[in-house]
Amino acid sequence: MQISVTVNGAVHTNDVEPRVLLTDYLRRILGLTGTHMGCDTTSCGVCTVLLDGTPVKSCTVFAVQANGRSITTVEGLRQDGALSAVQRGFKQEHGLQCGFCTPAMMLVGTALLERNPDPSEDDVRWAISGNLCRCTGYMNIIKAIQWAANERRTAEGLPEQRTVSLDQPQEVTA
Amino acid sequence: MYPARFDYQAPATLDEALDVLGERGEDVKVLAGGQSLIPLMKLRFAQPSMLVDINRIPGLDFIDASNGYLRIGALVRHNSVVTSDVVRRTNQTVAHAAPWVSDPIVRNLGTVCGSLAHADPQGDWASVMLACGAEVVARKKSGERVIPMTEFITDVFTTQLEPDELVTEVRVPKYAGPSGGTYLKLERKVGDYATVGVATHLTLDAAGRIVQAGIAMTAVGATNIKAVEAERALIGAEPTADAFTQASRLAAQASEPQDDVRGSAAYKRHVVEVFVHRGLATAAELARAA
Numbered sequence A: 001m002q003i004s005v006t007v008n009g010a011v012h013t014n015d016v017e018p019r020v021l022l023t024d025y026l027r028r029i030l031g032l033t034g035t036h037m038g039c040d041t042t043s044c045g046v047c048t049v050l051l052d053g054t055p056v057k058s059c060t061v062f063a064v065q066a067n068g069r070s071i072t073t074v075e076g077l078r079q080d081g082a083l084s085a086v087q088r089g090f091k092q093e094h095g096l097q098c099g100f101c102t103p104a105m106m107l108v109g110t111a112l113l114e115r116n117p118d119p120s121e122d123d124v125r126w127a128i129s130g131n132l133c134r135c136t137g138y139m140n141i142i143k144a145i146q147w148a149a150n151e152r153r154t155a156e157g158l159p160e161q162r163t164v165s166l167d168q169p170q171e172v173t174a
Numbered sequence B: 001m002y003p004a005r006f007d008y009q010a011p012a013t014l015d016e017a018l019d020v021l022g023e024r025g026e027d028v029k030v031l032a033g034g035q036s037l038i039p040l041m042k043l044r045f046a047q048p049s050m051l052v053d054i055n056r057i058p059g060l061d062f063i064d065a066s067n068g069y070l071r072i073g074a075l076v077r078h079n080s081v082v083t084s085d086v087v088r089r090t091n092q093t094v095a096h097a098a099p100w101v102s103d104p105i106v107r108n109l110g111t112v113c114g115s116l117a118h119a120d121p122q123g124d125w126a127s128v129m130l131a132c133g134a135e136v137v138a139r140k141k142s143g144e145r146v147i148p149m150t151e152f153i154t155d156v157f158t159t160q161l162e163p164d165e166l167v168t169e170v171r172v173p174k175y176a177g178p179s180g181g182t183y184l185k186l187e188r189k190v191g192d193y194a195t196v197g198v199a200t201h202l203t204l205d206a207a208g209r210i211v212q213a214g215i216a217m218t219a220v221g222a223t224n225i226k227a228v229e230a231e232r233a234l235i236g237a238e239p240t241a242d243a244f245t246q247a248s249r250l251a252a253q254a255s256e257p258q259d260d261v262r263g264s265a266a267y268k269r270h271v272v273e274v275f276v277h278r279g280l281a282t283a284a285e286l287a288r289a290a
Helices: A022-029 A085-092 A102-115 A121-127 A138-155 B014-027 B037-042 B078-082 B085-090 B092-100 B112-118 B124-131 B228-234 B241-254 B265-289
Strands: A002-007 A010-015 A048-051 A054-057 A070-072 B007-009 B028-031 B050-053 B069-073 B135-140 B143-148 B153-155 B166-173 B179-187 B194-204 B210-218
Touching: A048 A102, A054 A102, A085 A102, A085 A138, A102 A121, A102 A138, A121 A138, B014 B028, B014 B050, B014 B135, B014 B166, B028 B037, B069 B085, B069 B112, B078 B092, B078 B112, B085 B092, B092 B124, B092 B179, B092 B194, B092 B265, B112 B124, B112 B166, B124 B166, B124 B179, B124 B194, B124 B210, B179 B210, B179 B265, B194 B265, B210 B228, B210 B241, B210 B265, B228 B241, B241 B265
Parallel strands: A002 A070, B007 B050, B028 B050
Antiparallel strands: A002 A010, A048 A054, A048 A070, B069 B166, B135 B143, B135 B166, B179 B194, B194 B210
């Protein structure tokens, strides 16, 4: 089946079998190996990419489902040839050790900051709870995303403000 | 891992999708969020010859609270329920359950109706819908029928759905009177299946007595279990700790947990008892404040 997918801003048209997974479309057909394949069973989250801005596990999406839609991978995070705030945050706060979960963590962090420019530590923990880091470097990953949030707010001249969390369970009180 | 080969269609209208199901029903699977179906296909537990991808059909992603129901359309993602003000205002059991379904990334794609149609006994939504007295709306080419949730799931991973039918929505009745509810889930880690999950719901009358009670349990049987006797024991009762103790014992008796890697049967039955009591107490507190 012929599909056209916008990947990191560029349109790609390819003929793919329906059973080709989005991960393999990106890695093998487009050669974008920044998206990793880990558990292959929807658990670890290292294959996460943004589908129309929303994080999805690309091992659990068929490439044909992305037809006509827009994908962002880690290769698309750079802005104007420079590292994005989230990427710089990971460098600054030592947010990676082996690096295997890093592309997914940065994409999830990027999507979080689009929705919630000033996340609390809890918000960040909740947002990355679908992604495993087997180096267990979570503390620095959280700091990296919060560093990026600060950077972005400073760059845009926004005051520090606590926004209401969108995703966490509501406190069960009367 | 790769699924076996399959044909793929992504119809632009519901009628077109129903046509395909009518023609090739037996061996076709409907693809909504795909977060349970695709892993099953990759593991070759499921080998449909065709997928009908309904994601391009407009008008199926509604959350709507009119005409006496909270209605959740076939393409509503778990995360849309998490962030929905309509849900939060209408039904607390549904609202409290949504953030506990799988993990945040899976919630971006997985759907409520898809989860119900998948009928995994460890699925959270079926318990919520059983406790709340929900109905599933299924459509095929020749018409539509409404299936009470109590009849919808017939066995492990098995529902009443005919091969040519598609779930278009699940609807939860609005309650006449102050109501409250919650969903409690014990899981080993985010994204794991429930060790035990319990959905509760209570509606009170003007005198503060219980007129409607819903209790259903996840992961402690071959299907989600509605604790009918426990519910019955609560009708007409004052929402007191004593009443909840009795109901939680009856619910624990109705559970059929098994020993597995997540815990012993005895442990799970104990958790059921604790969760039913705690869930009912919270539901009553929320109903009194409503």
